[in-house]
Amino acid sequence: MQWHVQNRSSITTYSNLKSDLSSIESIGRAFPVVFLAVAILMSLTAMTRMVEEDRGLIGTYLGLGYGKIAIITRYVGFALAACLLGGVLGNIVGFVGIPVFLMQVLKGLYVIPDVSLSFDPAYGLGGVALFTVGVVVSTLLACRGETSLTPAQLMRPKSPKAGSRVFLERFTWVWGRMSFLNKVTVRNLFRFKSRLLMTVGGIAGCTALIVCGFAINDTVQTLGSKQYSDIDRYDLLSVAASDETAAAMKERLADDGKVKSSVEVRVGSAEMLNAEGNSESIQLIVVPDGQDIAPMVDLRPASQGLGRMFGFAKAPSERPRLTLGDDGILVAQSAANAMGISGGSTVSLRADGLDQQKVKVQAVFRNVIGSDVFISQSLYESSFGVKEAGFVTNAVMATLNGDEDSQISYAQRLAKSSDVASAISTADMERSFAFDLMSAVVALIVALAGCLALVVLFTLASTNVSERVREMATLKVLGFTDREIHLYVNKEMLILTLLGTLLGLPLGRVVGGMLTGVLDMPGMFFEVEINWVSYVISAAATLFFAFIVQFSTNMVLNRIDPVGSLKSVE
Structure with a gap:
């Protein structure tokens, strides 16, 4: 027992x-x-x-x-x-x-x-x-x-701050075709350099926060499909109740006629310890000698460091496949990151009922959910000394016939068998995977970032108008209508908003890569994913706040009194 x-x-x-x-x-x-x-x-x-x-x-x-x-x-x-x-x-x-x-x-x-x-x-x-x-x-x-x-x-x-020539004037073929007011707008943008930097930087920061919130949401939403469709290629993982019932479980799978292809492995729980003695619970999968695991699990090198942060790492499909050797183990990147280990590190494994043994990490493979560790039969037997007792495969990874509903139903029926300890359907795991709490947190972050963006834009716009009251009053005296003054001021603010938004979108991707790295945990790796729709929504939200601020700014511009504003202090 x-x-x-x-x-x-x-x-x-x-x-x-x-x-x-x-x-x-x-x-x-x-x-x-x-x-x-x-x-x-x-x-x-x-x-x-x-x-x-x-x-x-x-x-x-x-x-x-x-x-x-x-x-x-x-x-x-x-x-x-x-x-x-x-x-x-x-x-x-x-x-x-x-x-x-x-x-x-x-x-x-x-x-x-x-x-x-x-x-x-x-x-x-x-x-x-x-x-x-x-x-x-x-x-x-x-x-x-x-x-x-x-x-x-x-x-x-x-x-008032003196005007100056701008770099664009060197390109006469562009400068000569611009209207007078457009030339004034360009000069004003570079005339107030501190306002330029503050506005672009503030809007870029707020846009980056919104993008970052959506990045976390998109990343969480795609975890299930990445793990149970891209990485795990099997439809069913069936584990026998004991080594004695393993043969009966395999016979039933063969008799049911649902299995298209299968790979036999040994699955068990274990504990992995790093050099500092920190431990994590992992699922140890022993692959029999000569068995190819590639049809069932897509083992690719993990992306980490700057590649993950900046998003220029190779796509998983472009990375070479990893082959399990007899001189080391393959460790899931979630567990590797949590324990601070990498390829070439030495760790200790403590399997159920077996003594703790040191093994070398061959490589870290891409994995987003779970903490799997793959080890070859030869290394397993030589490390834990189980060759004399005999090696038994107690689990089957299989692809099934039929649609997802029938696969889920079959796994549920199989799990009720006394010979089976667990029967996991990847289709069921993908459907049931949810991170509802994270979605609520992301919604809160996006809302706070939006409010901050509105405050930033309003502060910068009001500062811009208050600094240039006499200038606006002079334009009114010269015959500019309210609509022309609105266009004159709002054009500058809109250009700065667009520049800040364009800068904030890639900045948000970088910040998202950094923050998702902070979120990593032993059983989950947040592989950054941002849909193009999220970029569009983030940019649209920033521009929407800018238009709201411009509407309030227009009312302030309308109330400027030319006589009172230009009155001499003497």
Whole structure:
């Protein structure tokens, strides 16, 4: 009699819940960094612009005898209050709102008890501190620059930035065919270089976040088809209840007439340990000598590193097939990444009822779901000393006749046999594979990224208009209609938005590759996949937010009073 002692990790729902929570934890470490960077960038712009707009007031304060420290304290206090208020609201949403949302999703997927929410000072106060330091330091620098001028200089309007020739003017065959207003637009784009960089960078960051959210969603949605259609070519994996019933199981498969082709292997659970002693549970598949596993499992080298991040790795079909040798094992990339091993590494295997033995890793093969390890019969027998006891194949990988429904039904009937421990239909596995919690998290990320994009665009657009009020007033005096002024301003913003969007799409692919690498777990490898529709939706969402902002900007432009705006301060 053989005893199998298992812990709660062997329960499917427990392991699924654990992997779901691990994925959320990984996203929680990576995404806030990008959000924080973009948010700080926009806050710096807003505070710097606020100080510059009050230069006349600062000059008045200096003229009345107020000290520089008193004036700087006014703006630093405003920035500090805004950061603290925003930090309190952000902590409420982060520690209450989002966890409650995720708990509702989890309760729809699993039967779990209620949990108590707690505040983590390291994350809560640390995030607010990072944000506050960035904004307050930028405010100090802006105030220092303004207070270093004399009151007379500050109480006069800031001189407009001088125009300059642009690189495009060198191409006379293009420049000569452009209209006057188009030439002005091009010069204005490069005239305000800081605004150009801030706008393009901010929009690129927001677009990248949206693309990244869709990348995670598309990657998760394709995991099932990649594993159970592209990698696993068999339709059925049938494992005997014991070595004694293996022959009866194989005889039944032959008598049923459903099998088109088959490969016999030995399947068992095992534990793999790396050099540091870290272990992972794996499924050990022993391939008999002379048996070709290629018709049933497509073994290809794994893609890792920069190829995975930037998306220039060869397609799986273009990579050479791996052949299992007698001098090493083939390890699934999910398990290899989790344990930090690669081809040439030495690991230890502890199979059921057998002593722990060291073996060499021949190569890491592409695998997205599961932690399979392939070993040849010769290496298995020489390593674990089972040659004397006799080698028995206890499992069959088979392709079946009929459609997917009939294959699933046959596997279910076969699993009820006393001779069979498990009968797994890959069609059923592909249909049932779901990562609903990840979909909810992705939806939340995309929504937050969209809101951030709207805030970024509105901040940059309002800054653009406030900097050029006198310019717009001059155009009105010269006879420009409101529609022409709208076109004049919006054309620049639209060009910058397009540039930021075009830059953000490939940037999102890179960030998606980095973040999916963070999501990897022992039983799952996130092979980055982004549908072209996701790129289109991300670009369309950014442009949609840009048009909303332009509509609000047009109303501000309509309210500009030429007389009041051009009135001399004297």
